[in-house]
Amino acid sequence: MSFSLPSEIDALVVGGGPAGLAAATWLGRYQRRTLVVDAGEHRNRFTDQVHGLLGRDPISPQDLLAEAHAGLEQYQQVVIHSGTVTAVDRTEDGRFRATVDGAPVFAERVVLATGVRDQLPAITGIEEHYGTDVYHCPACDGHEFRGGNVIALGAGEHVPAYAAELLEWAQAVCVVTDADEPVFDETQYETLSRHGIRVVDGVAQALIGPPGALEGLRLDDGTVVDADAVFFSYAHHPTNDLARHLGCELDQEGLIQVDGDQLTSVEGVYAVGDITPGIQLVPVAISQGVVAGVACATSLRENRTTHGPDPAPPVRRFTLDR
DSSP states (O other): OOOOOOSEEEEEEEOOSHHHHHHHHHHHHTTOOEEEEEOSOOTTTTOSOBOSOTTOOSBOHHHHHHHHHHHHTTOTTEEEEESOEEEEEEOTTSOEEEEETTEEEEEEEEEEOOOEEEOOOOOBTHHHHBTTTEESOHHHHGGGGTTSEEEEEOOSTTHHHHHHHHTTTOSEEEEEOSSSSOOSOHHHHHHHHHTTOEEEOSOEEEEESOTTSOOEEEETTSOEEEOSEEEEOSOEEEOOHHHHHHTOOBOTTSOBOOOTTSBOSSTTEEEOGGGSSSOOOHHHHHHHHHHHHHHHHHTTTTTOSSOOOOOOOOOOOOOOOO
């Protein structure tokens, strides 16, 4: 979908992943002039399949976005622009002024769907294997390796619980700490042992085997740990620069705090998807986008710039006289 960049809109959606496109869909259904700015850096762009999406399980991320774009063609008020939003500021009249690829765009509302960036392990072969048999999300991809041998790669106090989650599907789980020295305390080692999870201390060097047919992980000292899949957990960096600049309240992990309508602490700014706290799954991101899209659209009834539908009539309850 390619259009000229509008300068005056009802809603600016920053991010064109599932959450952002879901919000744009419902803004379009409410006939709100909407601009989606998509930098193309969706979190799951590396993975082969999206799982657990009702009616489309599995589907590739590319096909999912293509279908969403095709669906948005029916909403003439929605424009999708491939580019970057570098700044969003509040104006004196209460609107928002965004800088989109250097051009000013004025919006009544903003929906942030900027996502999270995952820190990848520095090992040979990660680019080829990531999304095929190396993943960061057990809930997203653990089911595909049920009954297999899986490595949980990484250190930190969260890793024992992360590794234990993989036991929902895997026959055996081994933690590779990617460190020369022991990194867990005694209680953590006891917990891992109690769950039958082996721990190997050593720096990861390379993935062995072709993508889709992983054989294991080689460490710096030459040790090879056999595995059908590797799940890693290092760091996850919220893309929250715009939210910080706007003054949105963040939690300790840097995620944007929202209410039941996906509204942030800043009036007129909504946030959806992995940039908000909670379960980080595509179906959840889509549902948040729907909620934000409807809430954002209906909040514009008093100052809409395009003609939209009247509010639905209130529900009336009738009783029968007997």
